[in-house]
Amino acid sequence: MSSLRFKVVDEAFNRKADPVQIPSERPEKYYGRQVFNRQKMFEYLPADTFEALTSAIDNKQPLPRNVADSVAEGMKRWAIENGARHYTHWFQPLTETTAEKHDGFVEHDGKGGVVENFNGKLLVQQEPDASSFPNGGIRNTFEARGYSAWDISSPAFLLDNTLCIPTIFISYTGDSLDYKTPLLRALNSVDRAATAIARLFDPQVSHVTSYLGWEQEYFLVDEALYSARPDLMLTGRTLMGHESAKNQQLDDHYFGAIPSRVEAFMLDLEIECHKLGIPAKTRHNEVAPNQFELAPIFEETNLANDHNLLLMSIMGEVARRHHFRVLLHEKPFAGINGSGKHNNWSLGTDRGVLLFAPGKTAKDNLQFITFVVNVMAAVHRHNALLKASISSATNAHRLGANEAPPAIISIFTGSQLADILHRIESTSNSELTDLASKEGLQLNVSQIPEIMLDNTDRNRTSPFAFTGNRFEFRAVGSSANCASAMIALNAAVAEQLTEFKAAVDARIAQGETLRNALLEEIRRLIRSSRPIHFDGNGYSEEWKAEAAERGLDCETSVPRIFDAYLRPSSIEMFRSTGVMSEVELAARNEVKWEMYTKKVQIEARVLGDLALNHVLPVAIRYQSILLDNVAKIRNIFNSEKADSLSQGEIETIQQISTHCKAIKESVEQMVEARRQANHIPSEREKAIAYHDTVVPRMDTIRYHIDKLELMVDNEMWPLPKYRELLFIR
Ligand code: ADP
């Protein structure tokens, strides 16, 4: 009898919602309470320090060294008043989570006691002994020198009595060892490139900001059930488990009533978010049972990304308070939807214009079309790279599975935008000039606003969709650091805009008008990037064939997808935009391959163990009960009668043997495949070996285990089943 399983199921099903400590004040009172924001800066810093710091932030300048001590002093005073005892440089190593090393404020006072101290040097730069973070060989481990440096554009915050200072993390040689450094560089480069073009339309533009609004999907599982699933605990997903007879067929979970236990968790989480200045706004059930989503109001991309990482770490804590575990894995359960993190992305000028939003005048709309077409061209040119930017061992289970965007990047525009692009493309230059003189009316450029507003047909199957005033990069995984996608996208668009500007300038130098030059270049881009534009069903088999014909990247093996980072076109793009050098790219790919291997390796070990010591013993025990029964039948009945009576059982006995044998053999083959792969010195080749030889064996093992789950006496099955894991009440 599997008493543990029944005990945990009982515990989970009888759990009541936990009460939430709802603040007596309204959100506007406690919003940002744990953040050293402008209001706190104003309150805690001397006037000249405040001035110097905020002007450095606004003008994207480094913090002047001579004010660092004063900033640190004010920050410390605020932190200590609010209960902080430690501070940490909070950074984003290449492991997809955040890292922190806490130091106390206390120091010897020279009289046998301690004082609480914090100064500008400690605030601005540190050398955490972070030698064991993955660095792809950029940093020799024995040197172990990596620096973290304060990113003043992201405010410090208090978490669990610790002052957290968002920092970049770079090597002794200045190479990035994190996500934040290249993200900041990419945002700067897209600012420069987009500003140059926006100025063609409005000379007063001085900056263009990249905005990100992520939508975080996640699953919740009761903690008792979670603790009875070693695979969930160790890998974040179930490595086995037969589909529940009922899962999402009825679509009854999506936007359905939120269970009260979950609602309590969500409320608690939102309150924590608001205290940390994360503008959480939307919450709802997602498609799969036990799947939910949280989305904030969009923010500047670097800040939005910090907020997403912060959210992912506080989610876990808040979930525990409510006896839940949160699953951020892209595919925790086979057969039902996985979790993504749509990255809603746009560019906006400091004059308040969103560049992917249609405007009111023909000129506004020419600008709108200019930017949209350049995005399409950049995504087309770097479609393989963008796919690489969202690929991981975990997201691989989601991409290409039937609910998720396929492992092919394409852009959905919707019919109205498609129509406009088509008209521009198919109208000759001289006609366009005529049309332009009629205020572009027949081009419909000035009529875009009306038609765009009811652009409601949102194709959910597209990995990259235009949604009215922004693009939505939907292929990003739920556990990913959004920076990876945002680095590639912003940098690729920056490169494209820069080239576009040069081409337009060249035409103007030849005597063309600005409008003509723009339209010529726009038309050229519409034509050249036509293959990326696809409004059909991205989940269909026909699309895969068509995409290949169009020359889009269709590689599905994650380790090979990563090669896109090292294509000459990618290296050149990252170099010319100043985002990453070839050395950095190569080093980061080493890390990606290594991470891929490790993830699969851990899963393979866990699966092997569970197969051998959870599943096989139970299957064999059940089989021997059946054998016992057959023997007893033979004792009582004559052989002819006994044969007919036990026929069904004999079949089951044989099937169990077949599955057990297959499991045992596959585990042996998987172990052997791992052993061979582990001998391969190249990280790339090793990851490919894991992908090609270990993963298929895991699939086979799972197949047979899931068959056994249906045959073996329910009472004996040791692991909570999908139907028990997936339905919170
Ligand atoms: P849906 O699920 O329909 O895509 P949601 O409301 O869940 O929409 O999420 C939309 C997200 O897009 C929110 O985070 C929102 O703040 C963000 N968003 C809206 N407009 C923009 C924009 N111009 N740039 C970036 N993000 C945006």
Ligand code: MG
């Ligand atoms: Mg969305």
